[in-house]
Amino acid sequence: MAGPQKLGFLGLGIMGYPMAKNLLRAGYSVTVYNRTREKAEELARNGATVADSPTEVGRRASVIFLCLGDSDSVCQVAEKLLESVQPGSIVVDCTTISPTVSRAIGERFRKRGIAFLDAPCSGSKAGATKGTLTFMVGGDREGFERIGEYLRAMGEKIFYLGGPGMGLQAKLTQNLIGALIFQAMAEGFVLARKAGLAPSSVLEVLQASVARAPLIDAKLPPVLARRFEPNFSLKWMHKDLGLMLESGRQLGVPLPATALVHELFGASVAMGHGEEDFAAAITLLETLAGVEVSEPVPDSPRLES
Numbered sequence: 001m002a003g004p005q006k007l008g009f010l011g012l013g014i015m016g017y018p019m020a021k022n023l024l025r026a027g028y029s030v031t032v033y034n035r036t037r038e039k040a041e042e043l044a045r046n047g048a049t050v051a052d053s054p055t056e057v058g059r060r061a062s063v064i065f066l067c068l069g070d071s072d073s074v075c076q077v078a079e080k081l082l083e084s085v086q087p088g089s090i091v092v093d094c095t096t097i098s099p100t101v102s103r104a105i106g107e108r109f110r111k112r113g114i115a116f117l118d119a120p121c122s123g124s125k126a127g128a129t130k131g132t133l134t135f136m137v138g139g140d141r142e143g144f145e146r147i148g149e150y151l152r153a154m155g156e157k158i159f160y161l162g163g164p165g166m167g168l169q170a171k172l173t174q175n176l177i178g179a180l181i182f183q184a185m186a187e188g189f190v191l192a193r194k195a196g197l198a199p200s201s202v203l204e205v206l207q208a209s210v211a212r213a214p215l216i217d218a219k220l221p222p223v224l225a226r227r228f229e230p231n232f233s234l235k236w237m238h239k240d241l242g243l244m245l246e247s248g249r250q251l252g253v254p255l256p257a258t259a260l261v262h263e264l265f266g267a268s269v270a271m272g273h274g275e276e277d278f279a280a281a282i283t284l285l286e287t288l289a290g291v292e293v294s295e296p297v298p299d300s301p302r303l304e305s
């Protein structure tokens with residue numbers, strides 16, 4: 001059942017576009033804004049109202065979702081929203097950004113009587129499309145309770161983690177573990193392939209062991225198929241690794257393996273893979289080892305003379 005609130009959605013990228021579409025599908029009235037306007041216009045066909053600026057979304061909507069790229073983009077858009085959002089409204093940031101930056105932005109909204117929640121998500125493009133995302137929410141509980149119905153239109157699992165920035169801390173924890181599992185997968189499969197094993201056989205062995213991981217099940221097939229169009233781009237995973245290190249420094253937690261993976265993924269970004277899926281990070285190791293993680297070509301039958 002659609003509530004009476006008017007919704008806003010800013011940032012219609014890989015995640016934001018299907019998330020906003022699911023809000024429209026659930027019957028909500030949604031004003032959308034995207035820096036590249038064409039993507040917003042596509043959503044107008046699904047009933048969205050297209051705004052010319054973030055300020056216009058702030059004037060029209062009282063529950064406003066953001067799904068932008070990084071901390072800088074959220075700071076820029078927040079400045080515009082602060083010009084127009086009405087007291088009593090609520091801003092929900094689904095972008096993965098620095099918890100410190102998020103707390104500072106949230107404080108500025110709260111001073112104007114506007115609630116602010118960090119609500120990063122996981123589930124990638126497929127979860128955003130199917131409406132099965134997981135949300136990790138930080139901020140005041142009353143604000144969290146006000147947005148439950150909207151999060152349920154976009155996701156399945158919704159966690160309240162505590163005060164401002166705690167949703168982001170949970171999200172960074174999850175991506176830290178995911179990035180390190182990926183690096184373990186890359187090293188294991190490059191070694192196995194160099195030894196002459198077929199990756200599909202190694203995957204079967206892995207799936208019968210305690211080292212199995214859903215992330216490997218999801219990321220190995222595109223590696224084998226050499227298909228790196230982005231579900232979650234390498235530049236954003238690299239950004240998240242930087243945020244984990246920032247958090248580790250602030251909290252006095254050494255993160256040695258994370259630091260190494262940050263550098264390795266940074267090298268892959270420097271090689272031009274930033275806009276590809278983060279699975280493309282395996283290509284750095286493949287280049288160093290002189291092997292590609294793909295199925296071995298069967299030996300050609302020997303020709304009898």
Ligand SMILES: NC(=O)c1ccc[n+]([C@@H]2O[C@H](COP(=O)([O-])OP(=O)(O)OC[C@H]3O[C@@H](n4cnc5c(N)ncnc54)[C@H](OP(=O)(O)O)[C@@H]3O)[C@@H](O)[C@H]2O)c1
Pocket residue numbers: 011012013014015016034035036039067068069070072073076077094095096097121122123124125231232233236237240
């Ligand atoms: N993809 C995933 O699997 C996934 C999963 C969980 C969390 N996340 C996080 O969710 C966020 C969005 O991810 P995504 O994959 O949807 O990224 P994306 O496809 O790159 O989309 C980024 C969006 O932000 C907009 N944007 C970027 N900089 C801006 C600025 N300075 N001012 C205004 N708009 C700006 C882009 O507008 P344009 O269209 O004009 O470029 C686009 O709409 C990121 O923080 C990411 O780390 C992603």
